[in-house]
Structures are given as structure tokens and as C-alpha cells.
Amino acid sequence: MQISISKRGSVTVMHIQGDVDSSTYLNVIDKAQQAYDDGARNLLLDLSKVPYVSSAGLMALHTVARIFMGQPVNTKEGGRPTFRAIHPQQDASIRNYVKLLSPQPAVMQVLDVVGLSQFLEIFSDLEIALDSFTAPAA
Structure with a gap:
């Protein structure tokens, strides 16, 4: 897996290439x-x-989203405690800080099945995604 970072105005773009697994x-x-x-x-x-x-x-x-919300994270505990920490009212603001660009269909399906697509805004167009960080909430 490779990760590169670029900056587009006030938005940091993390480009991930390869599987994200254990x-x-x-x-x-x-x-x-x-x-x-x-x-x-x-x-x-x-x-x-x-x-x-x-x-x-x-x-x-989810951990990355919590980091950008300014919340403490513990990566040593791993999966179950992290997923139990997902809370609809508290984590609704995740979409203000972290957004996803162009997940492949298999990845999108997983996001839908586990419910993360409810918390993370997902875009297929880079410019629209970038603009969404400064757009007023609807």
C-alpha cells in the first residue's frame, strides 16, 4: 500500500493506493x-x-475521523471497542472534517453494509468534494 498527501487550499487530500487491511x-x-x-x-x-x-x-x-474531530483514539485496542464507539448523534459531525472520494464499488458496498456511509460524505468528483468543505451546511 502507498499513501501520498497533497494540499488543495484548506483541504488535505490523502491518496491511498492498495488494500487497507490488517x-x-x-x-x-x-x-x-x-x-x-x-x-x-x-x-x-x-x-x-x-x-x-x-x-x-x-x-x-473511523479512527481517522475521530482524529480529525479532535477526539482521543486508542489504536492498540483495535476493532470491537472502536466500532462500539460509533454513535449516531456524536459521530454525525464526522462529515464536517473527513470525506471520501471515489470508493470502488466493492469498498462502497462494505461502507454501506457496516453503516459508515451514513457518517461519511462520499463524492465521485474531486472539485465538488473540495468545495463541500467550505460550503454552508444545508
Whole structure:
């Protein structure tokens, strides 16, 4: 898996290439934490080149969202406590900080099945995704 970071105005774009699974999910979390520590507050995750996301990958997406919400995270605990921490009222604001770009169909299906697509705004167009960070809430 490869991760690169680019900056588009006030938005940090994390381009992920390859599977996000138990052998790579910590890399995603670490890169996101580094971006946050460096001052990033708006994150667009480009998933267009991610063919597969495991349960560890889903945990990474939720952990990244919590980082960008300024909430404490514990990656050592792993999956179950993290998924139990998903709360509809508290995590509804995730969409203000972290958004997804172009997940592949298999990844999108997984996001739908586990319900993360309810919390994360998903875009197929880069410019629309970037503009959504500054657009007033509807």
C-alpha cells in the first residue's frame, strides 16, 4: 500500500493506493495523525485506488475521523471497542472534517453494509468534494 498527501487550499487530500487491511491500516492512521499534528483540519480520503477494505481498514477510517474531530483514539485496542464507539448523534459531525472520494464499488458496498456511509460524505468528483468543505451546511 502507498499513501501520498497533497494540499488543495484548506483541504488535505490523502491518496491511498492498495488494500487497507490488517497489515496496512496503521499506516493510514499514522499518516492521518501526522497530517492532523501538522495542522490539517479538513481531510479528503481518495479511495479510488483502494480495491479492498477489511474490518481493520474500516476501523482505520473511523479512527481517522475521530482524529480529525479532535477526539482521543486508542489504536492498540483495535476493532470491537472502536466500532462500539460509533454513535449516531456524536459521530454525525464526522462529515464536517473527513470525506471520501471515489470508493470502488466493492469498498462502497462494505461502507454501506457496516453503516459508515451514513457518517461519511462520499463524492465521485474531486472539485465538488473540495468545495463541500467550505460550503454552508444545508
